[in-house]
Amino acid sequence: xxxxxxxxxxxxxxxxxxxxxxxxxxxxxxxxxxxxxxxxxxxxxxxxxxxxxxxxxxxxxxxxxxxxxxxxxxxxxxxxxxxxxxxxxxxxxxxxxxxxxxxxxxxxxxxxxxxxxxxxxxxxxxxxxxxxxxxxxxxxxxxxxxxxxxxxxxxxxxxxxxxxxxxxxxxx
Amino acid sequence: xxxxxxxxxxxxxxxxxxxxxxxxxxxxxxxxxxxxxxxxxxxxxxxxxxxxxxxxxxxxxxxxxxxxxxxxxxxxxxxxxxxxxxxxxxxxxxxxxxxxx
Numbered sequence: 001x002x003x004x005x006x007x008x009x010x011x012x013x014x015x016x017x018x019x020x021x022x023x024x025x026x027x028x029x030x031x032x033x034x035x036x037x038x039x040x041x042x043x044x045x046x047x048x049x050x051x052x053x054x055x056x057x058x059x060x061x062x063x064x065x066x067x068x069x070x071x072x073x074x075x076x077x078x079x080x081x082x083x084x085x086x087x088x089x090x091x092x093x094x095x096x097x098x099x100x101x102x103x104x105x106x107x108x109x110x111x112x113x114x115x116x117x118x119x120x121x122x123x124x125x126x127x128x129x130x131x132x133x134x135x136x137x138x139x140x141x142x143x144x145x146x147x148x149x150x151x152x153x154x155x156x157x158x159x160x161x162x163x164x165x166x167x168x169x170x171x172x
Numbered sequence: 173x174x175x176x177x178x179x180x181x182x183x184x185x186x187x188x189x190x191x192x193x194x195x196x197x198x199x200x201x202x203x204x205x206x207x208x209x210x211x212x213x214x215x216x217x218x219x220x221x222x223x224x225x226x227x228x229x230x231x232x233x234x235x236x237x238x239x240x241x242x243x244x245x246x247x248x249x250x251x252x253x254x255x256x257x258x259x260x261x262x263x264x265x266x267x268x269x270x271x272x273x
Contacts, residue, residue, distance in 0.1 A: 029227075046199075049211070049212075057214065057217055
């Protein structure tokens with residue numbers, strides 16, 4: 001056995017040893033064929049071509065694996081992103097409702113100053129706390145099954161307002 | 173729509189179609205098509221991955237290591253017949269062998 005064939009065999013043996021499992025059968029097939037190739041240089045060129053084919057096959061498999069991994073990660077991120085958007089939109093809707101209630105109260109006090117709404121504490125409690133909290137709970141119950149993140153966002157604001165009132169009541 | 177196949181892939185398909193029921197060795201396909209191993213094996217690997225080609229090991233001679241062999245799967249054979257430029261199968265190879273005497 002001449003030097004080129006020895007080198008060819010050594011190269012393919014090394015490739016077989018380091019090849020990933022998916023490419024190993026093919027690397028082995030190429031190594032076995034080497035025994036049937038007449039000519040030292042033909043064997044060497046066969047081994048060089050085979051080694052490059054195995055490297056490309058392994059690289060292709062590796063790229064597929066990385067792509068699959070990335071798509072799974074992206075899917076997970078998409079799911080988390082959707083949930084976050086749901087919670088944020090629920091919270092924003094709840095805040096907007098409270099802001100609207102506050103705006104209506106202020107507008108009523110400006111349009112009808114004689115009613116004395118500004119000085120009446122119960123109107124604040126009713127429009128800013130009781131009615132919005134009732135709406136929040138009703139909306140959260142209605143949305144819990146189909147739009148759970150939005151319901152969670154609404155409940156978050158309801159709890160925040162509740163805590164705010166509790167702290168205010170404790171201080172005063 | 174027919175898939176776009178490279179001339180080298182068509183060469184391999186043509187070589188395997190010459191004897192569709194028989195197992196063929198990698199080196200024999202390389203010799204028949206004139207393709208180097210670096211071109212031939214990626215084609216065989218892709219075809220095997222797509223279940224167009226079946227592979228098996230065969231101990232060709234006692235004392236010699238087993239060789240890897242290839243032939244079309246039934247699906248591969250249908251695909252090859254639908255996409256081979258040489259119809260009927262093997263006619264081009266027969267013509268070549270006749271030309272070469």
